[in-house]
Amino acid sequence: DVKVTQSSRYLVKRTGEKVFLECVQDMDHENMFWYRQDPGLGLRLIYFSYDVKMKEKGDIPEGYSVSREKKERFSLILESASTNQTSMYLCASSFTSKQFFGPGTRLTVL
């Protein structure tokens, strides 16, 4: 079974802090994705990566950056957290269209 893990289930940070969210997959998938999920808005794509060191902006990249130094690991970085980045963050990986999701990180920015 594919396993996608995320570094934290719950995280509380202060406005202005730098935040790192880590995602690791164990199935050698080329593609990895970061989404945020807010009530009524579904899953919105922040960034994705189709290979090591390759990244593409999704629909809402502002305020975020990503890093993919190794194939199995995809990190989401909030350079200076703001209260409007309070959300559920989901990571996913895939080989083709079927994506496998991690358990999510619920981030609260105070």
Next chain:
Amino acid sequence: EDKVVQSPLSLVVHEGDTVTLNCSYEVTNFRSLLWYKQEKKAPTFLFMLTSSGIEKKSGRLSSILDKKELFSILNITATQTGDSAVYLCAFYAGGTSYGKLTFGQGTILTVHP
């Protein structure tokens, strides 16, 4: 701009009822449509549909795609409280989209005993 719209946004039923969830899409390129179920954790894959008119079935859940009218439905018969979840549909464009999916807003299903 590619768009996926789900309806209804929320639904409350009683155990034993049958429900139909809708997903319509307006997209430039279409390869497949996927359904996921999300309880209080990671979305889990239910179905992938690529061909029009062919029903996919798994127990009490079934789904069908209509590529002419650009929609898909997810049916759940004899609902149980364990079916309470957010149901997400997403389309996949294929080609150079690198596995990228575009999701609808989700339908929140609540099944009361």
